[in-house]
Amino acid sequence: MNLLVVAMLLFSVGLYGVLTRRDLVAVLASIEVMLGSATLLLVGLGATGEMIAGTQVGGGTVEATGVMIIVLAAAEAAIGLALVVAVARRFRTTRIDELTGVKG
């Protein structure tokens, strides 16, 4: 219960940041918070030694999955930041409200 509350609090805080931050860099930082909290919850679940989706998950699998998530998150951050840099060069701003190119 505590784990769940902590992880979800972190996740919600991160989500709030994604929704309200006006700068791309800050949005990316908020995303990192969300990802971190998700990893936390996953690994924490593995550490309870309980069944997940009907199968006993060995610690090895959980840890390996965690590694995957971390690596993917790092890759995501790399790409994201690269894009931010590119955007900053091209448009001279990283403010979301000034970047309305994805108008639907």
Place this chain on the structure above:
Amino acid sequence: MSIESVVFAILAGVALAGGIVTVFARDVTRMVIGLAAFLLSIAGFFVYWKASFLGVVQLFVYVGGVLVLFVFAIMLVHRSTEGSPYLETRHDIASITVAGGLFIMVVTALKDFVHDPVAGAMVTGTDEVAAVLLGPMLTHFEMVGVMLLAVLVAVVIIVGGEER
């Protein structure tokens, strides 16, 4: 109050504080410090649960890699936009509702299924992680490897070239 719950509370407190600073800070330096605290505490959780390999990975990749990336990115952006990142936050009811609603929904939905970890329940050695990575998850492992390569190339393409 057992020692376990004290450690948990401290780690959780640091993580929350770091997360909140990351999301609400108006100063770039504070934001990065908050993020660092958050990431470090996550690593602390892993170590505390005896998932030490994971903890080390978290430390290396995040604190050592991603955080540095952030710092560099902020510097580069700073050069391009001639102004520090615009860190104001547009608070609004919709976002609070969504974030809070998500929190409530997930917690109520999963509260019966998620129990707190028992310290040391996950006593796994690095060899066991390796066995999983090279056994059942080999395909994933390979795919992540390929993807990393692609990311490397992509980043070079995206940022590459002379700054105009």
Place this chain on the structure above:
Amino acid sequence: MLAVDLLVAVPLLGVAAVIALGRGSATRPRAIALAFSVAFTAVFASLASAGVLTGTAVDGIRLAREAFPFWTLRIDGLSAPLLALTAVLGPVAVLASWGVREKAAAHHALLLGLQASIAGVFLAADVILLYVFWEAVLIPMYFLIGVWGHEDRRHAAMKFFIYTFAGSAFMLVGILTAVFQTGHTGLAEVLDSAFVLGQPTLVFWLIAAGMLVKIPAVPVHTWLADAHVEAPTAGSILLAGVLLKMGGYGLLRLALPIAPEVFEAARPILAVLGGVGIFYGAALALAQTDLKRLVALSSVSHMGFVLLGISAGTERGFAAAMLVMVSHGLVAPLLFLLVGQLYDRTHTRDIERFSGMGATLPRWATLFTFAALASLGLPGLSGFPGEFLAVVAGFGAWSYSIVPVMAGLVLAAAYNLRAVKGTLHGEIAEEWAEISDISAGDLVPAVVLAACIVALGVWPMFVLDMTGDALALIAALAGGM
């Protein structure tokens, strides 16, 4: 069998190939895309030796369960005709966009991606995988409409996305509920233990909601006309040809078997939706002045027959639905293809502005008349068997209540012939006297479709042979209540 997995893998490889080899070239991507879409057709044809054409079910290869827990592919009598349709329409769509030069690599990559995800929808034997493919279809379609569409493309793309996404969100809840309550994700296992569902009515309608938006049933059809009008020709072809079929397929594949007793209760509602769709769609089509919009709304009418057939709840009704789907999947693309070719030459779709094109564009006119006749259900062409069967099955279930459907059939003749009369007949318009008839290259995809339309019209058992056993099983479920 590997070939089953290849049906998803080949177009995906094609995406990679188009991006890798076709970047920056205006003409190379289309050749690569054509090669891969023809390869898809060849792979499907190779499955004929496994008995797919006679309704034999063939499983895909089983990858390591731990690594790919949801990857289960299976082709059976229900999916085989629709995959055959996809196999035909893939190359046709590529040929239809032969003239696309702007961002050609991206365009053709999206086409192949669309083909892969659609094939995935029809092949998935796992509800999670099904949902993933289902959503994956939206993305390439969204960009095809939004980037290569006509004047108001962004609004149309957004509308398309919101409608279908909202529909599939309901579907996701239904699927998740089923997964949680049954404890399985494999389609067969979920259906086998579907009796444990706590709220079958809700689950059925949640899933059906996603399907009804896709079909589309009145009153959630309004995205269709806008999407079609704005979509590029290849987008329209795949949208009308196979995307709409996902709705009918999903009803038979998932919604009905998961809650047969609810389906039994829902039959009158489906019948009313179908009947209203047939009549209402036809009436709307009759009032259009935009040729493409007319064809788009005729889809609403035709797909109404799918609902009508399914609502009968009998094997014959389901067979009617399948026949109508396959037929409409050939006829509507042909019409869109031809309307697109006309637009390329005149840059208008306004029926009022055309006159006497039959004399100016004789080859085009012949094909257009042919397509219109197929659309109005002329025997000997593909539209007739399905609609006839739907009427027979519908009458068996609903007796004289289906008389409005008859009115819809008369209106179908009216709007199709009005389209022919408005564009082809009358005195030759000075404005268009100089434009050139369609070229041999334009003819190829049209003739392929026309040949399929004739073949299916002459020998509908081609589809019924495939679907027979699968539909009998579903009908047994539906009738077992």
Place this chain on the structure above:
Amino acid sequence: MTGIATYGWSVVAVPLVIAVLAATAGRVLGTRVAALAALAPAWVFAVGVAASARVLAGEEGAIASGSVEWLGAGLTVGWAIDGLTALMLLVVGLVAFLVVVFSRGYLGPGEALPRYFAVLALFTGAMSALLVADGFLGLFIGWELVGVCSYLLIGYWFTRPEASTAAVKAFLTTRVGDMGLLLALALLWREVGDLSYTAVFAAVPGMEASTVSTIGLLLLVGAVGKSAQFPLHIWLPDAMEGPTPVSALIHAATMVAAGVFLLARAWPVVGASADVQTIILVLGGFTAIAAAGSAGAQRDIKKVLAYSTISQLGFMFAAIGAGAWVVAMFHLVTHAAFKALLFLGAGSVIHATGTQRLDAMGGLLKKMPLTAGTWFVGAAALAGIPPLSGFFSKDEVLHTVVGADLGWGVMLFAASTLTAFYITRTTVLVFFGSYRGEGVPHEGGWDLRVPLVVLAAFAAALGFAGGPIAELAGGHHGEIDVLVASIATALAVLGIAVGAVSGIRPKQGADVTKLAFVGPLRWARNGWGFDEIVRQTVTRPACATARVLDRVVDRGVVDRSVEGVGALARLVGRGYSALQSGDTQWYTTLLGAGTVALLALVAYLGRGV
């Protein structure tokens, strides 16, 4: 020779192959495409001859048949040839062959010959399919296909707006009737579970009377549409926009007779219900006299013949209503001969004068003696002058109708008198007096003349073949009733006398219409105004409704209420455009809101578990 009847399916396959060949290779063949197309009806005729020979030699029932499962369990499509089919094959084959020959001369080399002859061959195949079908499904397929051939040929000169409109009108009107037939099929399938004639007819005695009546009525709706009977007759006069040889084949001799064929074929069903028969009699009788009246007021030679065809088909319907379907078939055969003759004669006249207007003709007897001579034979046959074919068949019709219902019998006598009147009036206007048109009309080539002579021979002599025809149709040939025959002939002479007087227009350029009857003339000419009634009560309201549904209901209500996702956003206070403002975070917020809502739903659903 008679063995070819064993391959009865070929009467469908051969014409279809020829149609495809004509369409694809027609450009290469030039005018020789006509010769190719002529093979189709020739083959049909040959099979008809072979089959007839075997039936007349005493073979009972279907002499050859075959079927294949076509649309899932039980829904088979098959063919079977019996006497009735063989008889119709003879008619279709002969008339179609002569029409192909005639068309060769009628249409110049500048015309779209491949299209024309391909559709003509297609029509032959479709008509044969309708005839040789062994069940209602096959019949329906042929039924629809002949309809579409009719559409394509009426609209042959598609750059003329009138032709295009008429084509659409013809298709839509018959389509209304076809829906009745389709519903009949659905009902039969539900009641019998089989659509083959033998199974249906075997099941009829076991059905409830009301069901049999309903099926009969629905079949009648189909027949009424195809055979242009009241109230679905409105398309046939307009269909005259098509080339005249087409009118002769499709809109006089064969396709429009399909309704009569259907009722004769389905006699075990139709005949099992007295109510249906009464309705058929009333419809047929009414149509016969009303259309005959209209025919007398026309200014266009083809319109005269069109209304005449409607009227004559009414005679056939009346005969069926009186229970004598064999008589109806007899009249069908003779009518096919003399009406095709009249149409081709009209075609010859139109070809020579370049007009269809009666007031631009006249005096053609001297200029076109062959056409005139054959026309006289056809006209006399239509009027019922002994010993021409029309006399015999019409006499039998009148005889049976009088026997069934004296009132309608009298009406038919009146219609018969009108028939003699209008055809005489037309004859006088065309062939006597002085020429009022332009140019110098003269006879066409051999391909225009030979069909006229052949048809004239049949129109003259077929009356004596009543025995074999009845035998083929599967019934017995009635005796000539002297009383009826005498009255009918006397009335015909009366009609001819009045018609001759009314038709005499001595002066060139005189307006014929003013000199004919007054008052209701215009009314009669416009089909008693029924066309206008349909336009005001059906066509216009239908189009208006469609427009309202589109503009008001669909775009106004349905679309807007679902685009109300935007209205929701407005409620939130960001205005409609906020949904599409390009504000990614707002999109994400909406996405998150949706996720929360879905999770709430999942939580709600998950309660019980």
